[in-house]
Amino acid sequence: MKIKIGFIGAGTVATTFAIKLAEGGYPVVAVADPDSELTRRMAHRVQGCRVFTANQAVVDAADLVIIATWDQAMAEVINQLSWREGKSVVHTSGFFGTDILEPARQAGAYVGGFHPAQLFANLDQALTALPGSTFCLMGEPPLLDTLKDMVTALQSRYIVLRPDQKPLYHVALAFACDFTMVCVKICTELFQKFGVSSPEAIKAVTPILRGAVDGITTLGFPDCFSGPVTRGDLSVIGKHVSTLEENAPELTALFKTLEKHIVPMALAKGTIDEATAQKELDLLR
Numbered sequence: 001m002k003i004k005i006g007f008i009g010a011g012t013v014a015t016t017f018a019i020k021l022a023e024g025g026y027p028v029v030a031v032a033d034p035d036s037e038l039t040r041r042m043a044h045r046v047q048g049c050r051v052f053t054a055n056q057a058v059v060d061a062a063d064l065v066i067i068a069t070w071d072q073a074m075a076e077v078i079n080q081l082s083w084r085e086g087k088s089v090v091h092t093s094g095f096f097g098t099d100i101l102e103p104a105r106q107a108g109a110y111v112g113g114f115h116p117a118q119l120f121a122n123l124d125q126a127l128t129a130l131p132g133s134t135f136c137l138m139g140e141p142p143l144l145d146t147l148k149d150m151v152t153a154l155q156s157r158y159i160v161l162r163p164d165q166k167p168l169y170h171v172a173l174a175f176a177c178d179f180t181m182v183c184v185k186i187c188t189e190l191f192q193k194f195g196v197s198s199p200e201a202i203k204a205v206t207p208i209l210r211g212a213v214d215g216i217t218t219l220g221f222p223d224c225f226s227g228p229v230t231r232g233d234l235s236v237i238g239k240h241v242s243t244l245e246e247n248a249p250e251l252t253a254l255f256k257t258l259e260k261h262i263v264p265m266a267l268a269k270g271t272i273d274e275a276t277a278q279k280e281l282d283l284l285r
């Protein structure tokens with residue numbers, strides 16, 4: 001018999017989990033959220049899910065409560081609830097450890113974390129993206145075993161971290177997700193300077209972006225790298241810097257910082273020698 005799951009917060013993450021966990025055979029029995037449209041959406045998509053106005057009703061109805069409000073609301077939500085032995089509670093924050101769940105732990109509940117390393121921009125996108133994701137789990141048995149089973153039901157993978165490791169994990173993800181997106185946004189803005197609209201620029205860049213992801217997954221680091229730094233093409237590197245200084249000087253420092261991180265990759269790939277690496281670093285200083 002699978003544990004009964006309840007959600008506090010009915011946003012994109014909670015609703016994606018509720019639908020997918022229900023598909024995986026988990027009874028999703030309760031949800032509460034101030035936004036009644038969102039709770040109705042979850043109840044409509046998940047058979048047997050009851051809508052409550054009070055968060056405490058979710059704790060009372062479920063064996064495992066998943067708190068998926070905004071990060072800022074979590075501590076207050078947890079402090080306002082009564083917990084008891086045998087209950088389990090996890091949050092979906094990428095940043096928090098288990099400290100904020102301390103009131104529940106002190107009351108005898110099992111506490112942990114259940115964070116998907118995935119982007120949840122809207123429900124349709126998230127339902128498609130979730131399978132194959134990696135979850136960051138926190139907790140101890142028996143809750144940890146339950147969370148591992150849930151990850152399997154979500155056709156995903158997991159890593160287990162200590163609470164004190166979570167902030168670094170969360171910062172690391174910003175490099176893979178947020179900064180990739182912001183770099184593509186910068187690219188489209190530069191395209192507009194020579195008259196290519198943002199939608200056209202996105203279309204133009206998407207294949208090279210896919211190529212980059214494929215390169216990382218099939219070739220790995222450092223073999224996936226190509227480009228002037230990897231080739232040791234000092235004159236092009238210098239012209240890139242001066243072109244940016246003329247057209248978008250505010251980007252020059254960022255450009256140099258990122259290019260410098262490619263130099264050790266080129267050395268590891270064996271396409272440049274130490275002397276060329278030093279000349280590249282001098283150019284990018």
Ligand SMILES: NC(=O)c1ccc[n+]([C@@H]2O[C@H](COP(=O)([O-])OP(=O)(O)OC[C@H]3O[C@@H](n4cnc5c(N)ncnc54)[C@H](OP(=O)(O)O)[C@@H]3O)[C@@H](O)[C@H]2O)c1
Nearest residue numbers: 009011012013033034035068069070071073092093119120
């Ligand atoms: N979005 C992502 O890509 C992503 C990825 C991984 C993890 N996460 C984490 O997942 C959590 C939820 O993210 P999300 O994107 O699903 O956020 P979201 O769509 O904004 O949903 C959060 C929901 O929590 C509700 N809420 C706020 N205060 C509440 C309270 N006191 N009691 C009950 N519900 C309350 C909000 O309702 P109102 O709007 O009515 O206030 C909102 O519907 C966050 O911890 C986030 O860090 C997000």
